[in-house]
Amino acid sequence: MTAILEINDLKKTFDNGTPALKGVNLKINKGEFVSILGPSGSGKTTLLRTINGLETSSTGEIYFDNKVIDNNTILEVQKKTGMIFQDFNLVNNLSAINNVLTGLLNSSNKFLSLFYLFKKDQKIEALRSLETVGLLEKSYNRSDELSGGQRQRVGIARAIIKQPLLLLADEPVASLDPKAANLILSLLKKINKEFGTTILCNLHQVDLAKKYSDRLVGLLDGKIIFDEKSENINKSNLEKIYV
Ligand SMILES: Nc1ncnc2c1ncn2[C@@H]1O[C@H](COP(=O)(O)OP(=O)(O)OP(=O)(O)O)[C@@H](O)[C@H]1O
Ligand SMILES: [Mg+2]
Structure with a gap:
């Protein structure tokens, strides 16, 4: 399988000294639907914003479609990436x-x-x-x-x-009722299946993440705690992030 995104030892510390990402390694293949779970403040938004250049990383590398993301390639990455926001923007x-x-x-x-x-x-x-x-x-x-x-x-x-080749969705259903939330996630799934668009989605709802994603990544305190196929996620995985 070909990776659309490969993140190697990504660290991000904000100017005020807050370490938001503490060495993230993550590989996402073309056509996958991956959701990131994690409590408030775990670094989910920072990770998505770093991927599409809204934040700069402190150290580490991100490869998008086999090219390292830097000042020369970021515009190309942004062209091929769509972003979906919690408050719609x-x-x-x-x-x-x-x-x-x-x-x-x-x-x-x-x-x-x-x-x-x-x-x-x-x-x-x-x-x-x-x-x-x-x-x-x-x-x-x-x-x-x-x-x-x-x-x-x-x-x-x-x-x-x-x-876009990649859709980044930052809590796209956080302000919606369960019926609307299901509709939005099934739409993302339809886009994923019909166009082969890779989806990386931050979510707070475990049940929705399991229902729609191929893979779930658990983030806590800027570090990946688990990375499992949706069907393999169990209580002990979840207890590690929702402490
Ligand atoms: N612009 C910023 N300046 C300084 N610190 C920041 C900034 N943005 C985020 N942080 C800090 O980085 C950490 C990770 O924040 P982030 O927004 O990525 O978390 P999150 O997982 O998206 O949380 P939530 O579920 O509440 O959206 C937090 O400690 C937060 O306070
Ligand atoms: Mg967030």
Whole structure:
């Protein structure tokens, strides 16, 4: 199997001296759906943010698609990676389709609201992404007119419009009820199966993580405590992280 992501002895200490990652080793193969479990403060968000360059590592290496992530490759990594957030990160006064189109902007042109500059085929691509998440009929609704679950579906459509190899999801269902949470995770699973997109997802709900992921990684205090196939996760694994 080919690795899409290989993380070697990754350490991150924030400027204020907080050690958030203390030597993480993790290999993720193309097409896998991996969830990271761990209590608050264990380093889950820091790990995802370091992978897509929102944080810099202190030491260690990350290989994405066999290339080491550094200043020269980070833009390429960001192009091929989609990010999904707990609080959706949508622009409230924009329609669903325009929020999805922002997924095509890179960080340097993100704040220009030049939506009329998007080409017809890009708009069609945005509608296709909204169709994938089952939200085509809400394409022209403002995002603040949508429910939480619908907003997260827009967030997913925005993340998949550039057909990423890897989706990073940071607690994508934390603010949703169980029914909406299941819908969002089954959508991620559908994207994983249909497009072969690799998924790395931070979750707090063990049952949901087991139901949708191929593999579960337990993080505690910046260190990986277990890394097991979902079906092999048992009480003693979980007791090690939820102390
Ligand atoms: N910008 C920052 N500056 C300093 N310390 C930080 C910063 N961001 C996170 N930390 C610290 O790094 C550690 C890991 O935080 P992180 O947000 O990665 O945890 P988490 O597992 O995502 O937690 P949660 O489940 O609450 O989201 C914590 O001790 C946190 O206080
Ligand atoms: Mg977090």
